Amino acid sequence: MDISDPRLLFIDSYDSFTNNLTALCRKAIPHAHIHVIKNDRFTIQKLLPHLESFAAIIVGPGPGSPEDPKDIGVIRDLWAIGQEHLLPIFGVCLGLQSLAIEHGAQLQKLRTVKHGQVSSVHHTGTDLFNGISLVRAVRYHSLHVVIPRDCDLEELAYADDGAENGKVTMAIKHTQKPFWAVQYHPESVLTTGGGIEVIENFWTMASRWNKIHRPDAGCWNARRAKLFSPSWPSLCMPSQMPRKAAPRRVVTRMVDARSLDSVAIADLAGASVESTPFVLLDSAASPGRYSIIGFLSPKSYRITHFVGEDHVTVLRDGSTVRESIAPIGIWKWIAAFMETRIADGGNKDVPFWGGLVGYLSYELGCSIFASPTSSGDRANRQPDVNVIYVERSVVLDNVTRKAYIQSIIPKDETWISSTAKSISRMAGKNDIASSPDELDISPIQTAKITLPERSGYISRINAAKEHLASGNSYELCLTAETKVQVSRSDSHKSDNASTSWHMYRNLRKRNPAPHAAYLRLHPTTVLSSSPERFLSFSRPPHSMCQLRPIKGTLRKAPGITRVDAERGLVGSVKEVAENLMIVDLIRHDLHGVVGEDVNVKQFCTVEEYETVWQMVSVIEGKPSTLQKDAAPQFDHGWRVLRECLPPGSMTGAPKKRSVEILHDLENNPRGIYSGVLGYWDVGGGGDWAVIIRSCFKHDNSGTQGNGSLSEGNVINDSATEEWSLGAGGAITALSDPQAEWDEMILKLQSVLGIFKETPKQ
Ligand SMILES: C=C(O[C@@H]1C=C(C(=O)O)C=C[C@H]1O)C(=O)O
Numbered sequence: 051m052d053i054s055d056p057r058l059l060f061i062d063s064y065d066s067f068t069n070n071l072t073a074l075c076r077k078a079i080p081h082a083h084i085h086v087i088k089n090d091r092f093t094i095q096k097l098l099p100h101l102e103s104f105a106a107i108i109v110g111p112g113p114g115s116p117e118d119p120k121d122i123g124v125i126r127d128l129w130a131i132g133q134e135h136l137l138p139i140f141g142v143c144l145g146l147q148s149l150a151i152e153h154g155a156q157l158q159k160l161r162t163v164k165h166g167q168v169s170s171v172h173h174t175g176t177d178l179f180n181g182i183s184l185v186r187a188v189r190y191h192s193l194h195v196v197i198p199r200d201c202d203l204e205e206l207a208y209a210d211d212g213a214e215n216g217k218v219t220m221a222i223k224h225t226q227k228p229f230w231a232v233q234y235h236p237e238s239v240l241t242t243g244g245g246i247e248v249i250e251n252f253w254t255m256a257s258r259w260n261k262i263h264r265p266d267a268g269c270w271n272a273r274r275a276k277l278f279s280p281s282w283p284s285l286c287m288p289s290q291m292p293r294k295a296a297p298r299r300v301v302t303r304m305v306d307a308r309s310l311d312s313v314a315i316a317d318l319a320g321a322s323v324e325s326t327p328f329v330l331l332d333s334a335a336s337p338g339r340y341s342i343i344g345f346l347s348p349k350s351y352r353i354t355h356f357v358g359e360d361h362v363t364v365l366r367d368g369s370t371v372r373e374s375i376a377p378i379g380i381w382k383w384i385a386a387f388m389e390t391r392i393a394d395g396g397n398k399d400v401p402f403w404g405g406l407v408g409y410l411s412y413e414l415g416c417s418i419f420a421s422p423t424s425s426g427d428r429a430n431r432q433p434d435v436n437v438i439y440v441e442r443s444v445v446l447d448n449v450t451r452k453a454y455i456q457s458i459i460p461k462d463e464t465w466i467s468s469t470a471k472s473i474s475r476m477a478g479k480n481d482i483a484s485s486p487d488e489l490d491i492s493p494i495q496t497a498k499i500t501l502p503e504r505s506g507y508i509s510r511i512n513a514a515k516e517h518l519a520s521g522n523s524y525e526l527c528l529t530a531e532t533k534v535q536v537s538r539s540d541s542h543k544s545d546n547a548s549t550s551w552h553m554y555r556n557l558r559k560r561n562p563a564p565h566a567a568y569l570r571l572h573p574t575t576v577l578s579s580s581p582e583r584f585l586s587f588s589r590p591p592h593s594m595c596q597l598r599p600i601k602g603t604l605r606k607a608p609g610i611t612r613v614d615a616e617r618g619l620v621g622s623v624k625e626v627a628e629n630l631m632i633v634d635l636i637r638h639d640l641h642g643v644v645g646e647d648v649n650v651k652q653f654c655t656v657e658e659y660e661t662v663w664q665m666v667s668v669i670e671g672k673p674s675t676l677q678k679d680a681a682p683q684f685d686h687g688w689r690v691l692r693e694c695l696p697p698g699s700m701t702g703a704p705k706k707r708s709v710e711i712l713h714d715l716e717n718n719p720r721g722i723y724s725g726v727l728g729y730w731d732v733g734g735g736g737d738w739a740v741i742i743r744s745c746f747k748h749d750n751s752g753t754q755g756n757g758s759l760s761e762g763n764v765i766n767d768s769a770t771e772e773w774s775l776g777a778g779g780a781i782t783a784l785s786d787p788q789a790e791w792d793e794m795i796l797k798l799q800s801v802l803g804i805f806k807e808t809p810k811q
């Protein structure tokens with residue numbers, strides 16, 4: 051970039067599409083420096099003296115109303131800027147609404163709200179639309195403006211919503227000042243014709259105006275550079291952390307696993323011994339491929355952390371150490387832990403060589419907004435970070451049936467040889483004792499299931515819809531908790547035999563899923579049959595991030611073919627809108643960390659799972675660094691994870707406002723549900739799934755008696771144990787409350803079957 055390149059000020063109203071728009075502006079206005087500020091960062095008085103440095107302002111979209119000072123911040127004052135400071139401004143959605151109402155237009159609610167829907171835009175073919183023919187544009191709005199006849203605004207485009215809303219203004223310009231705006235979203239992935247073309251036209255007109263009215267632009271100086279954030283995209287700086295040691299070597303032995311499955315190898319690794327920690331990340335169905343089994347020992351580091359606390363607890367070899375995470379915080383603390391444990395030399399085809407395995411809670415993700423933190427009784431709360439450092443592992447390739455026995459412990463050949471021998475021996479036998487087919491998969495009959503209360507859930511759906519109608523959110527993923535009490539006499543077969551392992555095997559059999567997992571990280575046990583990848587990142591130097599959001603769920607039933615499912619999902623305006631909103635949100639999240647290189651690889655494809663059809667999109671991003679020749683970044687993927695949590699498919703859009711609304715609507719913190727589980731590998735790769743279709747237990751959760759944890763030894767003398775599950779779905783303006791309730795129950799049923807026959811509705 052050159053110092054003389056144009057400089058743009060972007061005003062963000064805490065939206066989840068901002069980075070898509072900045073990326074589009076960078077394409078339309080090559081070499082532009084774009085400085086993004088929040089709308090409440092400066093008062094107009096503070097901003098005015100600096101406007102001379104900017105060639106134009108872009109006012110982004112956002113939740114809420116242009117009439118509410120809390121939602122609109124400094125934006126409303128821009129339109130009254132005096133001649134001395136005047137400059138070109140381009141507004142999007144909330145930006146258009148603000149420009150319009152400050153010039154006498156009426157703000158109204160749409161009768162039929164448009165969120166994630168595509169409309170044809172009829173336009174004048176002039177100004178913003180010069181040289182443009184067909185425009186199909188995505189809309190995300192509940193409010194709209196009615197432009198009076200005799201005012202300083204001119205309508206440039208409209209959409210014809212027919213009986214729903216009549217004609218709705220889609221673009222305007224000021225007749226004397228250099229202000230233009232669109233109501234639709236030029237940056238949405240489904241907008242065609244009126245995207246980059248419109249911004250290019252804005253830029254042509256803005257440059258012309260500047261040439262005539264502001265021939266000498268003000269200079270950019272150190273003070274301004276400090277005041278305004280670095281220009282977008284603010285790419286990853288090379289890691290600040292010095293490498294403390296030479297990389298460790300990964301030693302791998304490959305054996306033919308033949309008909310062995312992950313369950314048999316997990317048994318070998320000690321899955322059935324309740325008192326010990328255990329981790330299995332299990333690809334139990336396509337498109338999952340690898341199953342990762344940790345071979346743990348008392349020497350394995352266990353790391354736990356609670357949101358709001360200033361330390362981590364590290365448990366190892368019988369001792370518990372509290373380590374302060376101040377001032378760097380939990381994310382950097384974990385990055386530093388991993389930075390000293392980088393390893394190489396492993397098999398490039400194997401995604402995991404060793405590293406951290408476990409889960410991160412929903413509230414950990416939310417803490418990035420400084421929003422709600424976890425609350426509740428500390429002794430019975432699940433940790434927000436609960437991971438274990440795996441140094442010995444077996445990775446099973448479920449496609450080639452090869453098992454990779456791996457260790458990052460120096461001089462560990464004896465373990466590798468004996469494990470390789472055991473696996474070969476087991477694979478050689480035809481009758482695999484632990485094959486899940488031979489399991490007794492009868493559910494636990496004495497379980498007491500407490501579903502969310504239906505009327506309460508329906509009224510929360512209606513409250514969510516009111517927020518959507520008022521413009522506070524475009525989509526809200528509402529969820530609720532279900533509890534299951536299991537009598538221990540039923541669940542407890544022998545003293546140290548793990549019943550949760552037995553339950554996991556039932557779940558795996560009933561609902562095989564690509565992101566299945568069994569995590570026994572006391573005090574927490576997680577049984578997962580998640581279909582949804584949140585984020586995977588490949589190892590440097592060619593890191594690639596991939597997110598696979600799911601939106602759109604259809605019950606599988608006899609007679610429903612793929613063609614029917616596609617008609618029901620891809621053919622539904624509601625389902626596609628739900629998915630599109632999350633795709634746009636995830637593009638924004640990813641652009642925010644990796645910069646410009648973000649692509650939608652797959653849009654709304656129907657995938658078949660055990661109990662449901664799901665509509666899945668795939669978004670990929672390639673991290674770039676400031677310096678072309680910078681060393682590959684080991685923690686790129688980890689940063690992407692931190693910046694993109696909590697998963698957009700579990701919040702709705704815009705994320706921050708939706709998280710706040712959901713916090714008010716839902717009674718309890720979500721905890722592990724809606725968080726992510728997976729690994730960060732010592733080679734720098736990672737794979738994290740959204741924690742849905744899963745259930746959880748806290749060692750202390752039973753009634754009577756008191757479970758307690760001491761190193762390697764769990765005592766729980768409770769008469770019952772309590773499992774908890776979450777389920778929910780995206781609520782949009784098009785949602786039917788009864789159908790949403792049914793969808794929530796459908797999702798629950800994929801897990802509830804391991805406890806009891808599915809409850810009757
Ligand atoms: C909320 C859940 O699922 C989420 C919501 C989906 C939807 O609304 O269609 C689909 C997958 C998940 O992102 C859940 O399973 O509990």
Ligand SMILES: NC(=O)CC[C@H](N)C(=O)O
Nearest residue numbers: 111112143144192193521
């Ligand atoms: N996308 C937006 O900027 C939305 C603006 C406003 N909150 C509305 O819903 O109409």
